[in-house]
Every structure is written in C-alpha cells, then in structure tokens.
Amino acid sequence: MARTTGSDGEKTEATIREAAINLIARLGYEAMSMRQLAAEVGVQAAALYRYFPTKEELLFTLMREHMEGLTEAWEAARPVSADPAQRLSAYVENHIAFHIERRHATHVSNMELRSLSPERLTQILRMRTAYEKELRAILRDGAETGAFSIDDTGLTAMALIQMMTGVIVWFRPGERLSIAEVTATYLSMTMRLVGAKIDAYSAARPFGRAKDAVAF
Amino acid sequence: MARTTGSDGEKTEATIREAAINLIARLGYEAMSMRQLAAEVGVQAAALYRYFPTKEELLFTLMREHMEGLTEAWEAARPVSADPAQRLSAYVENHIAFHIERRHATHVSNMELRSLSPERLTQILRMRTAYEKELRAILRDGAETGAFSIDDTGLTAMALIQMMTGVIVWFRPGERLSIAEVTATYLSMTMRLVGAKIDAYSAARPFGRAKDAVAF
C-alpha cells in the first residue's frame, strides 16, 4: 500500500516531534528505536525519513528548537529596568515557568547532549552559554552596585541554574504545589542565596508575596 | 586460545568496574557495547559474563555500590552534635566532596536510572530517598529551633541537592578552583539559602573561613 486517506505532511511532522520528545524523555535517545517512534505516530518507520534525514538530525532539531524557545521566552520577559533584583526576579520566573511547562523537552536537551556530533554539540552549547551569560551579567551588576553580595558570580550562576532546572526532576503537575507556589519559593531562595537586600525587589513584583514575606 | 598468562579474576573484575564507569559516563549505558567495554579492559566480550551475568546487572552493581558508598561516607562524617548548622555543614561538605571525587560514578547513577528494571530502580531510589531524608531532618530541626528560616523543607532539600550535585556538571579538577574553595562557596550559599544565623556555624568549623567571612 501507499499514501493513506487523510494523510498530511505538516500534521505528521508535528506528531513526530511530539512523540519523539515524549519517547526520548522516557526511554532515552539510544534506547528509542525509529520503529518504536513510528508506531507511536501510527506510521511505518520509513515514513519518518521523509521529515528527518537521520535519527540524530531529529534529536538535534528538538534540542535546537528548545533552546531557541528558551532564548525567545527570555527576550520577551526581560524587563527594561536596570535594577538587578528585578532582572533576577524575571530571570528566575521565566526559567522555572519555561522548564516546568516543557519538562520532557528539557529532559531531552539536558540528558542527550552526548548523542550529538561534535559540531552539533558545539552549536547547542553555544546557545546555552549565551543564555547563561545573561544570568552572570545580572549577578555581576548586582554585585557591583551592592544590591547582591556574591562570592563568585560564575559559580553562583551555575549553582542557581542547576537548582532551578532541577525542578523538573521532582515536580509533577497537579501534585502538592502549584507552579506559582514553586516559583515563589525558588524566587525567595534565590534572593537569599545572592544576599539581596530585603524587599528591594518584591515591591515591584506582586508575585507570591504572601508566602515570601515570612520566608525571605 | 583460552586463559592468558597472568590472568586474575579479581583484577579483571576491578578493571571491568572501572572501565564501565568511565565508558558509561562518557557514552551512556545504551550506547556502550559489551564489546567496547571488553576492548577497554583488554579481553574478549565473552569474558565479561564470568563476572556479570547481564549488562543490566553490571549497571545495577555500579549504582548500588555508589549509593552504598555515599551512605557510608555520610555515616562516617555525621557529627554527634545536635546543632542544625553544624550538621548541615557536615552534610554539604560530605556531599560535595564525595560527588566531586566520584564524578563519573555520580553521572552514571543520575543519568542511567531509566535503564534499570522496575525492581532494581525501586531499590536504588529507596537508598537515595533514605539519604535525602537525612537532609530534610536537618532542615526541619533547624526550622523548628529557629536556627534556619525555611519556607518548605521538602522543596528546600531538593533544591539544595540539585544545586550541590550539579557541581559535577561543570567542575573539572585542576582548573580555576580547588575542591576546598568550591566547597567553601557552596557552604556559604547553602547557609544563606536556609537563612542561617550568621556565624552560628562557622566558629565550630575552621573550613574555608577567610572567603566565607565576606560572602556570608
């Protein structure tokens, strides 16, 4: 047989991406076979190659789009204010919201880097470094103006990112805590970690204040 | 041919473990073939099956021993003192030192959980949960006595563990920072994050004070 009734290239490609993210997140890239993916999509394995020339190209596409999405989300959320505390708040909120909403894609982007060819790995890491650089700049500015007291901005940035991204390991939507509660608590922890002056930021942002007021 | 001169079971097994940790950390469990591992050890693939009945059993053994080592290290390092700040200091120092010293094994234990059968996964997770429970107990005690001010002990424990374990992602021995410097900075960040009263802990522990005094 051949073309099936109702078949549509765009729909199929979108289904492939979605199914691939879920399968790779669950089984791992190496453990997922193209036949498994095809079965999930409801198609034969050969049909996948109409959309992605190789398995690795599929993985790379998923990762690149994830990083592009993260960068775009931050560019949209970045405040015009120069105040380090406000900028840090925005960074934390954007980072956590984005990663919780795309848990599976984040899992893929973080865990499957070693399956990329060197050139593609470099490309993804460049995007990641650029994104992290934004955080370092905020921390450096805050340290210079005295808004924060920080030992080592590079090390602190890495610690914060690991802490925030780690949310996807244990967070399950619809359980004990809502996204807003988690974000508020992480914001409070972040501000304490960088030694931010109390309430220098929270007045400007009415986000999760009730809980923060006590803890922070 | 068959048995080679100088061959020794104990030595071979130790070599297999070591090589497996390095190879799995570098390539991933699924991507590493038994033939690759055998070549690294300097032996034929069939010889591996004298020591480990299956590939998964090998992975499980590596993970179990890693978790046992972590538990034992903490039991040896756990202070007799009831002071939460002192206990937290000891926990952080032990955790970071252990994970930096065994970067590859930690990588394996964190990244390859999904390749375990359900029963074995449960077993590893049980050990991990028990270890993390110790941290939650410290945080709870500190929150109750007023030594710390914490929003949510469970969430804070997860955040701290992600932050600390994340060291292995970027830390490379012999680069800019020594293990002692990294540990000192993380200790300082931890204490601020949990809202510890200043110098309630550092007097008892002469570790990394010079740098901390400013930052904390």
Next chain:
DNA sequence: GCAATAATAAAACGAACGTTCAATTAATTC
C-alpha cells in the same frame, strides 16, 4: 607432576538496529 579448577578465546546465535528503495495510492493542479 597430575588432577582439578579458574579464566579466557573464538565462533556463533537470533534479534534488533538505522536506513534505503521501489512500488503504490491519495490529493492537488490544470
């Protein structure tokens, strides 16, 4: 030095892998 045992090599097993190719049918264009 001879039997018993430990450690390995060599070859083979069937299954599964990523990928390619030719054939076939549905949708679109004119």
Next chain:
DNA sequence: GAATTAATTGAACGTTCGTTTTATTATTGC
C-alpha cells in the same frame, strides 16, 4: 479527468547488539 505531486507502505540491506556455547590454556592444590 488526466497529469503531477505528496505521502506512505512493505520489503530488504548490511551491521551491530547482548548473550551462549564449546574448546583451550594457565594456575592451584595435593
């Protein structure tokens, strides 16, 4: 409604995988 293009199937390719089996040699215990 014929020609063209898009979407998919089914079968096959060579390779590699984890694992098993059998034979062979080194070492150990007596």
